[in-house]
Structure formats: structure tokens, C-alpha cells
Amino acid sequence: MKLQENTLFAGRYSLRHILGKGGFSEVWLADDLPTGLLIAIKACVESSADEAAKRAKAFAAEYALTFSLRHENLLLPIFFEVYQDIPCLIMPYCEGGSAGRLVGKLSEQEAWKMMRDVASALDYLHSLEPPLVHCDVKPGNILAGPGGSYLLADFGICRKMNPLTSATEAPERSVGTPAYMSPERFVRGAAPAKASDIFSLGASMYELLTGSAPFGDKGGIQLHKGADLLLIEGDRSPALKDLIMRCLSKDACSRPSAAEIKSAAIAELADKPPAPTNKLRLHLPPILARLNNYQLMLAAWAILAIACLSIIACIALLSSR
């Protein structure tokens, strides 16, 4: 079945338009008729019966794995269902879309905010018992959330870590997006670990700042082949460039933890004054700075009136002598 605009899906979602396509799914914007909310539907369409059954299993597993997670920087599915053989996940809609549209355009301030938010989400996942490794951190899976925050999405290949071996179960086949995958993930039978997510965050930030992923589509395997990583050019701060380059270390142990990245980003953002706005900012005494524009205007008129009355009083006093 092909999804179409302005049709009803699963008896309650009125489809508006397609938001994007992934490897095996389409994401649609829809109105949830009973609640009036805008939602996003990730649906596995136009696949064979076998593939649809596999996807249904994978979506159900993703929904179950993420069901009890709670973090302000995670975008989690709200609901899973299969409608007319189409498996789908219902998600909150993010109006700002994915960070994919910011490639090559990210400002220093936004870069620190994204590092802070994605590292916060990873720190939460990596600190669970047993820890979870996301395994697919990339700009397409970082969405612009409410209030200028960034959310980590898509838990389709997220893995639980084995507490004894400190590694995840090895995936059945090589899964993930090669351009953002760490060197160790290209080793046959190797299982992704926390530091692999950090490499992927570094590769995403590198692409967002420079316009291309560190080794193009080839990913971290190039480090095994002796390739050099080009330095990040441009007028970014040394602190930002250095942190991203540390995330991209060949040696997993040399990469910072998610908690370290989060703290570094929070400290950087606390140091920086808020971005200038177009509004004219007057340096007022603290008591006046708390007033709104209307109150300021009233205060100005009152001061003017008092000044005029004082002048009139002075003139009257002088002329009476």
C-alpha cells in the first residue's frame, strides 16, 4: 500500500505530507484527529510481506526498548502499530526537522548547544543499567526540538551492553551508517561500545561544521588504512575544534566520555554572552531594566512632566522676586 496525502491512516491520522525518507521507511506529518495534535508517522511502506514482517518485529523491539526511557533530549516513539500490513511508529513531530539541513551552516554557539544536548542524551543512555549504545548518531537522527533544543532520535539499531564484557551483542550484520561509524565498528564481529557513539557524534559535528563527513562516505575504517584526518578550518574556537578531534581519535580510549563533552559544552555556553538580537538594547539601571516597554514609556512621561513642573515652578519663583 502506498501512503497518500489527505487520506486517513489507521482510522485516526490524517496524512498531510511526507517529511523525509530513510533507508526503508517514510516519515509523514499527520493530524491526530481525536487530539488535534500534529504527529510524525514513520511507516515501512512498499516492502515485501517478508520484509514488512521483519520491520514490524524491529519497530516493536524499538518501541519496547525505548518504552521506559525518559530524557528531555531523546525523541522517543509514542506508539507502535501495524495497519493494513504497514508497520509504523508514531512520534512527536519536530517542526525544525533534522540537523541534516544545517550541514556546513552551524554557528559556534549552535555547535556547542548541539554537543551539549546530544552528549546529555548519550550520557543518559550510557549510564543506564545495563547501558544502551545508540549505534546510529548522525545529523539525520538529531532533530530540532522545542525551545531551540536538539533531540536524539531513531533507536532502530540501539543495543544493550553486556555488563560482563562491556560491549554490546554483536549485530547480526553490519548495521549503521558507514560515514559516521568508528574504526572499531568495521572490524568483523566487533560490537559497538559507548566510545563508538562518541566517534559518531564527532563525525556528525565535523560534517556540520565543514560540510562533509571526516572521510566522506567511507567512515572511520579509513583510520585503519592510515588516512589522515584533515583539521577543521575556519574561525571556530580551538576548544571546539579540539573536542571534536578528540571524539574522532582512532584509539577509543582517547575519546572523551559523553559526560565530559556535556560538561565542556555547558561551561563554554555559560562563558558566552547570549547571541546579539536585532533589538536595540539600552543599558538601564537595574530598577528600570525590569520594566516592560509600556511601563518605561509611562516612567519617561512622568519624568518629563516632573521636569516641566520644576522648570515652571522655578520661573514662577524667580519672577515673583
Ligand SMILES: Nc1ncnc2c1ncn2[C@@H]1O[C@H](COP(=O)(O)OP(=O)(O)OP(=O)(O)O)[C@@H](O)[C@H]1O
Ligand atoms: N519526528 C520527526 N519530526 C520531523 N521530521 C522528522 C521526524 N522524524 C524524521 N523526520 C524527518 O524524516 C527524515 C527521515 O527519517 P528516517 O529516520 O526515516 O531516515 P534517516 O534517519 O535519514 O535514515 P535512516 O533510514 O538511516 O534512519 C529525517 O531525516 C527527518 O528530516
Ligand SMILES: [Mg+2]
Ligand atoms: Mg533516522
